[in-house]
Ligand code: FES
């Protein structure tokens with residue numbers, strides 16, 4: 001890709017804009033930096049596209065975004081899932097206008113070219129006008145240059161070469177397992193629709209912050225303490241977002257990070273197990289999990305309730321009972337799409353309880369998410385003031401430690417996660433624009 005047309009060159013000194021413990025607010029507000037982010041981050045690294053269970057039948061598709069570029073995740077007539085660029089090989093129109101559905105073929109409405117669900121060009125209107133040399137086969141919909149999946153999570157990269165998905169995920173893969181392995185058959189189903197939030201703020205503001213809940217979500221934490229919310233995520237009268245708790249922030253490398261609730265949730269295992277067993281099918285669920293995974297991992301999986309609280313940089317977060325995609329639309333505009341997850345092999349009542357708990361915090365009228373969007377907008381608003389433009393991310397810097405597995409860990413309110421994301425951002429931005 002030619003980077004010279006739009007690249008303002010060395011006007012940006014990214015090494016200075018992102019320092020250890022502080023970042024310049026231009027990385028959230030500057031429109032030209034946003035354009036570079038698309039090309040240096042979104043059009044180069046692995047980007048999450050969707051889960052294979054969203055397209056269970058032949059012809060099922062979902063249209064998703066990689067930065068500004070539309071892709072179609074489709075299960076072809078041959079049963080294979082592909083990620084195809086949503087761009088007609090004739091004059092570039094999108095061939096699929098809907099966000100989701102099932103088709104026999106993609107018809108481009110501009111001049112009527114038709115592609116089958118594997119992307120093959122199968123019909124050209126007025127075919128004879130192109131002569132006998134015209135190679136239909138060579139005019140198939142272009143697949144995303146690379147596609148790989150992990151446990152049904154489909155990622156694509158627009159860069160033809162680069163590290164494997166396994167190398168990209170690193171230790172984050174095992175964290176993602178906490179969600180999939182919460183199902184007794186090791187399978188999740190993403191078929192519960194989507195709730196969307198559009199906010200006027202930068203994409204990097206979203207989530208993985210263990211410091212804000214006590215302020216932005218004060219009423220929810222208060223309800224937890226009263227035990228008024230006994231839902232799937234409840235930790236039973238103890239606020240997990242305080243430094244005395246056993247929860248931690250963890251930088252997994254590559255900008256991936258987690259709010260590590262493992263020890264915190266295990267501490268309250270007994271109370272939580274009682275809660276799960278009170279749901280029809282819960283008793284059998286706990287028994288199966290302990291049988292299948294053994295006492296130690298079985299308990300951990302039950303305790304975590306399928307919530308790895310994981311961020312995969314740049315566009316995926318797996319939190320609570322949802323898969324969340326962040327779509328960067330502009331420096332000051334972001335779309336957050338939340339897809340609820342169903343565990344295969346558990347009772348409907350258990351899945352319903354998980355869904356209700358999700359709605360109570362993350363739903364459009366939930367007690368949590370709307371306040372997050374509000375505070376992101378306030379941050380974006382405040383950052384317009386550039387007289388003293390530094391964002392402080394130094395909380396807990398003096399006390400973070402490197403764990404045996406190489407990950408960096410801090411207390412739950414420490415900005416370990418933000419520093420990890422900023423480091424990765426700088427690394428990618430400094431690599432220049434070629435892919
Ligand atoms: S642009 Fe698709 S058929 Fe012409």
Ligand SMILES: [Fe+2]
Nearest residue numbers: 216217368372
């Ligand atoms: Fe929040």
